[in-house]
Amino acid sequence: MHTVWKGSISFGLVNIPIKLHTATENKDIKLRQIHKECHTPISYQKVCPGCDKEVKNEDIVKAYEYAKNKFVVLDDEELEKLKKENEEKAVEIIDFVKLEEIDPIYFEKSYFIAPDNGGGKAYSLLRKALIESGKIGIAKIIIRSKEQLAVVRVYEDTLLMETIHFPDEVRNVQDVPNVPSEQLVEQKELDTALMLVEQLTTSFEPEKYTDEYRTALMELIEEKKSGKETVTAAEKEPAAAASNVTDLMSALQASLDKTKTKKPTTRKKKAPAKKKAVEPATSARKNA
Template sequence: MHTIWKGSISFGLVNIPIKLHAATEDKDIKLRSLHKKCHTPIKYEKICPVCEEELSPDDIVKGYEATKGKFIVLEDEELNELKKATEEKAVEIVDFIKMTEIDPIYFNRSYYMSPNDTGLKAYSLLREALTETKKAGIAKIVMRSKEQLAVIRVYNNTLLMETIHFPDEVRSVEDVPNVPEKSDVSKKELETAILLIDQLTTKFEPEKYEDEYRSKLLKLIESKQAGKEVVTPKPKEKKTNVSDLMSALQASIDQSKPKNTKKPAAKRKTTGKKKAE
């Protein structure tokens, strides 16, 4: 499993060297955008609309838009120094809480945590302590130049870290439009809805759910492939400057022609008098 981060967990005086591995993966089917005419994949280029130039990474800097159209430029050196000052490569557990106290809206991404060889015992200690107390740890970590809040809990005998949003990153429900404040449903309607919910209530078994759209899309792709409905981009034609080639050939021919160095004979002047017989 690919390692995406190396560091340590610390709680109190206990320090556990660990690695992070992505616990989930995106299985969306990636579709490329092709030119309809020749089926060539489209290129997305970074072009300055003012200079009308294609930009390389060295031509690009970061900027914060302070006001509309006004930017504060931040150099890479400044950002790197700030990153070094905050990134200590440590996941510091600052509190312990019950998982039921965290609303799912806060959850972001999940990562498995594996111990280094020197941290096996400390890893097991934290895992067993969290299991016995049915608690989770609240920690802070810097990843990808961003400080994140995280929850460390036990999942299937493995420590799992889930990044969670900071409170100011969760939008207020008061901004959601058209939410009725009072309920005007009747008691009979409510009882019927509760009965329906009870009838459909079951144990959560994630394996019985599937992405139906992805399955149908895969079948469509496979059927087209089986039917040889596969297109190939047209090969890029090599540019040959025919006019320049012809000019060069003609110039070569002109240079190879023998030059006539003899001057043309002068024309004899004639008079209007006839020669005497």
């Protein structure tokens, strides 16, 4: 199981080296968007609407929008400094409370806690203390540069950490529109509703609940694969290479055509030198 965080957890003077492992996974079936004509996956570019041009990663900075189109720019050095000041890899349990005191709306993401080297005994101690007391721990942890509130509890035989929202991250229920005020309910209607609730009451067995849409979608996908109802993205020819080859062939052809139209001109051969011009030298050599 992949480790997503490594550090320690403490309560009082007890310190436990630990590792966190993601306890849940998203099993949504991801569908790609492709071009209907050539079946090539669609790509998305980062475009500045103000300049109407593509923006490279090195030209992008982070900023906080405090009003419409008004920003405070934060450079990487400033953000890195804040991160280093708060990146202590430690979880401190600051309170113990009862689980039923926390409304489920606060819960966010779950992580299994595993003891790291030498942490087995202290891990077992915390687990036993939580079981015997019937309490859970409230702690703070920094994950991916974000400070999180969390609870530590026992799940089966393992310590589990669940990040929870801070109170100001939960929206005000008074802002929910169209919630009816308490109205008079007929006793007969209430009795019928309570009877229905009683008939559907059972023990919670998570295994009996399945994602029917995901199952049906996978069956459809497998059916299409078996029936060879598949498409293949068209391979794109390297534009630069094709252009270079075309340019080279054009240049070669042009050169060839040029040599055909321009025939070499024939030069007149010079008349051989008259023998009389060399006779004196020959006579001289004979006399010598």
